[in-house]
Amino acid sequence: MAQYSRVAGSVALITLQNPPVNALSAAVRQGIVDTVERALRDPEVNSVVICGQNGKFCGGADIKEFGRQMSGPPLVPMIHAIEAGHKPMVAAIEGVALGGGLELALGCHYRIAHSKARLGLPEVSLGLLPAAGGSQRLPRLIGVPAALDLITTGRHVTAAEALKLGIVDQVTDHNTVDVAVKFVQSVAGQSMDSRRLSTRPCPSLPNLDAVFEGVMQRVRQSARGAIAPVACVQAVRAAATLPYPQGMEREKELMGTLFTSGQARALQYCFFAQRAVGKWSLPSGARWDTSKAMPISKAAVIGLGTMGRGITVALAQTGVSVVAVDTQERQLAEAKQAVSGMLERMAQKRGSAPPLGLVHYSNNLQAAADADLVIEAVFEDMALKESVFQQLSAICKPGTFLCTNTSGLDVDRLASHTRRPELVVGMHFFAPAHVMKLLEVVCGPRSSPEAVATAMQLGKKMGKVSVAVGNCPGFVGNRMLKPYVEQANFLLEEGATPELVDQVLEDFGFAMGVFRMSDLSGLDVGWRIRKADKLTDPSVPAGQPVRVRQGRRYSPLADLICEQGRFGQKTGQGWYHYDKPGGRVARSDPWLHSFLEEYRARHGLVARHIDHQEVLERCLYVLINEGFRILDDGIAAGPEDIDAIYVFGYGWPRHRGGPMFYASMVGLARVLERLEHYHQAHPDVPHLQPCRLLRRLVASGSPPVQRWREVIKRLHSQL
Numbered sequence: 090m091a092q093y094s095r096v097a098g099s100v101a102l103i104t105l106q107n108p109p110v111n112a113l114s115a116a117v118r119q120g121i122v123d124t125v126e127r128a129l130r131d132p133e134v135n136s137v138v139i140c141g142q143n144g145k146f147c148g149g150a151d152i153k154e155f156g157r158q159m160s161g162p163p164l165v166p167m168i169h170a171i172e173a174g175h176k177p178m179v180a181a182i183e184g185v186a187l188g189g190g191l192e193l194a195l196g197c198h199y200r201i202a203h204s205k206a207r208l209g210l211p212e213v214s215l216g217l218l219p220a221a222g223g224s225q226r227l228p229r230l231i232g233v234p235a236a237l238d239l240i241t242t243g244r245h246v247t248a249a250e251a252l253k254l255g256i257v258d259q260v261t262d263h264n265t266v267d268v269a270v271k272f273v274q275s276v277a278g279q280s281m282d283s284r285r286l287s288t289r290p291c292p293s294l295p296n297l298d299a300v301f302e303g304v305m306q307r308v309r310q311s312a313r314g315a316i317a318p319v320a321c322v323q324a325v326r327a328a329a330t331l332p333y334p335q336g337m338e339r340e341k342e343l344m345g346t347l348f349t350s351g352q353a354r355a356l357q358y359c360f361f362a363q364r365a366v367g368k369w370s371l372p373s374g375a376r377w378d379t380s381k382a383m384p385i386s387k388a389a390v391i392g393l394g395t396m397g398r399g400i401t402v403a404l405a406q407t408g409v410s411v412v413a414v415d416t417q418e419r420q421l422a423e424a425k426q427a428v429s430g431m432l433e434r435m436a437q438k439r440g441s442a443p444p445l446g447l448v449h450y451s452n453n454l455q456a457a458a459d460a461d462l463v464i465e466a467v468f469e470d471m472a473l474k475e476s477v478f479q480q481l482s483a484i485c486k487p488g489t490f491l492c493t494n495t496s497g498l499d500v501d502r503l504a505s506h507t508r509r510p511e512l513v514v515g516m517h518f519f520a521p522a523h524v525m526k527l528l529e530v531v532c533g534p535r536s537s538p539e540a541v542a543t544a545m546q547l548g549k550k551m552g553k554v555s556v557a558v559g560n561c562p563g564f565v566g567n568r569m570l571k572p573y574v575e576q577a578n579f580l581l582e583e584g585a586t587p588e589l590v591d592q593v594l595e596d597f598g599f600a601m602g603v604f605r606m607s608d609l610s611g612l613d614v615g616w617r618i619r620k621a622d623k624l625t626d627p628s629v630p631a632g633q634p635v636r637v638r639q640g641r642r643y644s645p646l647a648d649l650i651c652e653q654g655r656f657g658q659k660t661g662q663g664w665y666h667y668d669k670p671g672g673r674v675a676r677s678d679p680w681l682h683s684f685l686e687e688y689r690a691r692h693g694l695v696a697r698h699i700d701h702q703e704v705l706e707r708c709l710y711v712l713i714n715e716g717f718r719i720l721d722d723g724i725a726a727g728p729e730d731i732d733a734i735y736v737f738g739y740g741w742p743r744h745r746g747g748p749m750f751y752a753s754m755v756g757l758a759r760v761l762e763r764l765e766h767y768h769q770a771h772p773d774v775p776h777l778q779p780c781r782l783l784r785r786l787v788a789s790g791s792p793p794v795q796r797w798r799e800v801i802k803r804l805h806s807q808l
């Protein structure tokens with residue numbers, strides 16, 4: 090809806106009304122069309138201000154409408170009518186002007202923004218482009234390079250930057266609508282000819298072709314197969330090279346391809362999934378909107394290795410006072426330097442003071458006594474963690490939340506070593522903890538709703554996508570990763586190379602293939618876990634076949650690599666060769682290839698040709714199958730939770746929507762059929778056996794991913 094009122098005698102004030110962000114739904118668009126016509130007709134009105142209700146100008150097109158039959162007036166002619174209007178129109182921008190919201194403002198003759206407003210054209214992150222004239226008007230207003238930057242990245246800019254770029258004409262700290270009303274009166278009666286962006290030429294640019302070629306190359310490289318950034322460049326090129334009407338035709342044509350694409354569906358699904366995971370619920374019935382989060386003003390971090398340091402930085406960045414504890418003096422001194430360095434570098438980038446005063450250091454666990462919340466980040470060793478939890482339970486004030494940053498150990502077992510198990514939750518950060526967006530909040534069977542709410546809320550404050558998950562080995566992310574990595578190792582045994590497997594996964598869109606990723610995280614981490622799980626020598630019972638452990642197929646390849654001291658990037662050798670320890674450029678390693686050949690010969694394995702399809706299907710479908718098991722076990726509440734975890738924590742390409750969404754796009758029946766096929770070929774790999782829930786979903790007609798929860802509920806129902 091849009092409300093029409095008259096202010097200051099001759100100014101029509103049009104207020105967009107569609108909480109929470111005044112998105113341009115069909116009703117809002119109709120409202121704008123009607124009120125603009127009325128203002129242009131009304132002889133008493135000489136100028137118009139457009140604003141949004143509740144301090145938010147407009148969050149753009151209504152994304153919820155995209156998957157449906159479009160109705161109501163289209164945006165392009167609506168904005169054109171505003172621009173062509175003979176009375177001056179000013180956009181009074183408070184809060185946000187994003188996507189179609191900014192495009193609406195670009196159709197106005199002037200733009201006045203509040204100093205706290207944010208502006209941008211984020212359509213690219215939804216798999217689209219600014220197709221309400223934004224790709225044509227913005228370059229005409231601010232030039233091609235700046236427009237390319239904003240449109241291809243989708244980044245939001247502050248009002249100050251918008252003023253500098255020339256997107257807005259004025260920034261105010263006062264009431265934006267009042268300022269706009271005053272301003273529009275001062276230009277009433279003037280010709281608006283020079284203010285219509287569509288009639289302006291694009292500022293000329295020397296070496297236009299070279300600029301576009303360079304940008305296109307960069308965009309293609311970073312897009313990892315996403316099509317929208319490429320279309321955005323093509324649309325801006327049209328603005329730079331074609332008259333406006335033809336440019337608009339090109340914009341429409343490009344949008345036509347994007348609008349119905351699977352990538353746009355995936356990205357829009359991710360938008361809603363990211364928001365859905367904040368609305369958590371537990372099997373006990375506790376929910377996000379009925380559980381109280383406690384305020385955290387002082388936190389303690391125990392253990393200052395890589396993870397502990399990152400968590401300390403992330404907390405301090407949020408404004409939380411932190412006591413960082415490590416009982417080893419040397420580690421403490423190194424951590425102090427590293428944490429200060431990280432805080433200083435981040436502050437320099439932002440142009441603000443580093444929050445160094447918020448971090449205190451201690452070599453004594455007692456320093457955690459008065460913390461509201463403690464995050465234990467010591468070495469991944471159960472006995473060590475149990476001892477830390479026992480001590481913390483005795484030291485900390487009543488009510489302190491005790492959190493563990495374990496990546497997969499039993500949170501409930503740790504809770505059992507404390508006097509207040511209800512205050513224990515997992516907070517599983519991802520390295521580097523001050524950068525990575527994902528936080529798994531692991532809810533043990535005894536974790537109280539307040540503990541979960543507090544960890545979720547703290548994660549949100551830290552800018553993380555926090556996902557509540559159940560307690561099981563590896564939780565969600567690492568539990569699914571295990572069969573994926575295992576499958577990649579089996580492929581090597583059968584004839585593939587790390588290069589082939591990584592190439593296929595990177596072509597799919599992963600930031601890194603499984604072997605390059607393992608080299609980066611350190612091969613010794615998994616080795617230690619396999620040793621603890623009694624999968625590796627010397628704990629394997631004598632007589633056990635080498636490639637079978639605990640009754641199932643096992644590949645000792647990674648263990649053998651570790652036995653050579655090859656732990657990945659840190660040692661300069663792993664699945665690949667690096668020019669030095671800590672080197673980053675992975676090079677193919679002839680040693681590894683001979684090692685694989687010898688290994689196969691020793692075990693009587695004959696290398697066969699493995700094609701890309703098999704690599705992709707075996708790696709991804711086995712991971713997806715585990716995702717279905719996780720849903721069936723109630724470890725994740727819905728497919729959105731799993732998808733958010735994989736997109737924000739494991740480099741799953743966002744334009745593929747996450748593993749569970751991807752499965753629904755491929756077709757559940759197809760995933761089931763391929764899993765059956767591979768399980769038949771490898772009956773000794775239980776992870777390839779299709780999960781019950783997958784079968785059930787296929788039997789229910791493969792409903793869209795948004796409806797899986799209903800099937801899961803029926804499956805779990807005891808009635």
Ligand SMILES: CCCCCCCC/C=C\C/C=C/C(=O)SCCNC(=O)CCNC(=O)[C@H](O)C(C)(C)COP(=O)(O)OP(=O)(O)OC[C@H]1O[C@@H](n2cnc3c(N)ncnc32)[C@H](O)[C@@H]1OP(=O)(O)O
Nearest residue numbers: 112148149150151152153187188189211220221345348364
């Ligand atoms: C064949 C060709 C066919 C052509 C058809 C052409 C039509 C299109 C033409 C032109 C292109 C224009 C496209 C667009 O405008 S796409 C939308 C661009 N806008 C955005 O991407 C902004 C998205 N929103 C945000 O970034 C944030 O929500 C925020 C910054 C506005 C506010 O953040 P915050 O305060 O943190 O709140 P939440 O994110 O939690 O959001 C609150 C609530 O609002 C919902 N919501 C937000 N934005 C939208 C929106 N644009 N449409 C619908 N709903 C929106 C959000 O989902 C939350 O609700 P909840 O999920 O129920 O919690």
